[in-house]
Amino acid sequence: MSNSSTWIAAPAAALALYVAWRMLATRERTRPAPINGVVGLIGNTPLIRINSLSEATGCEILAKVEYMNPGGSSKDRIALYLIEQAESHGELTPGGCIFEGTSGSTGISLAMVARAKGYTCHIVMPNDMAIEKSQLLERHGATVERVTPCSIVDTGHYVNVARQRAKEFSVDGQRGYFVDQFENPRNAEAHFRTTGPEILAQAGPFDAFVHGSGTGGTIAGVTYFLKPRMPGLKCFLADPQGSGLANKVNHGVMFAETEREGTRRRQQVDTLVEGVxxxxxxxxxxxxxxxxxxxxxxxxxxxxxxxxxxxRWLMNKDGLFVGSSAAINCVAAVRIARRLGRGKRVVTILADSGQRHLTKFWNDDKMREMGYSVDCPESLDAFL
Incomplete structure (x- = not known):
């Protein structure tokens, strides 16, 4: 190589090294910071298009996959928010114990956040919920108390038992904190502040939001956030059999067919769907x-x-392994999509995974024994 070519090549090599260094330095500056523990994973769940439902209805049916929260459900949001609010208001102090009555998912989320923040947790739940829920609670270090299902007016109802256990708690001057997810307005506030804004940012313009109600926190918080910001948006409740909420919304009267004289079989909400x-x-x-x-x-x-x-349809057609509450949301979303007409966009939530329902809802033998077909439907006409 001549002296002149060496002279030319040297600056070129130096420039290439400089450019590479600047790119690396820029990448270092823009690299996301490490997430701060398990609670940092809560929220910002993905929104997906459910392809089979979208193609069959001619609408775009989107679902926010809340079971991708670290605790496996949308309840992670309220667990974190309610605990942090209790801390900021002096209702929960170091060494305290968190008490709640729950069908399972909220308890798992509370146990996870409690352990991450150094609290103990006592969960009371109905004894007819899937056993894997109480097993998960125990693995998270919670004390689990399973009670016989009964009416909310009964002192033995799981919510009332949890409230009483919190009152009875006293260790080294610490009092128990009863979360009270059903009546605590911070529940809906958590979804107003997080779930609603995320849906709006991810989905863009859409025509309808569909969701079930257990505590009412998700559907209330999201509806209150979205409606003022999306003129013309319609919001619908997805309700399981045995629940009176659908009649309350549609007709102003709280009534379920299972409440008709002589028809009640097990308890007030007679359904295999858990949590709503x-x-x-x-x-x-x-x-x-x-x-x-x-x-x-x-x-x-x-x-x-x-x-x-x-x-079974969602697993067969889309590879989505969902739980019972997510399934009813999708049935309702299909019906609303057909009601609104082709070309509309409907958003719902996949609140739970099938992994928490292996011994019940996803146990084919058990479902057949109870009289249910576990075959995948041939078409969406099965949900007319």
């Missing part, structure tokens, strides 16, 4: 009723058989 459906208005859900007007645009009742069929 009630025959009373929680404080969170009641906020959707302004005077005589309901902020929701209607409700869709979904049978247990339809929930089972939808779960």
């Amino acid at each position: 459906g009630l025959n009373r208005l929680t404080r969170n859900f009641a906020t959707l009723f302004a005077g005589q007007r309901c902020l929701l645009d209607g409700a869709v009742s979904v049978s247990d058989q339809e929930a089972v069929a939808m779960s």
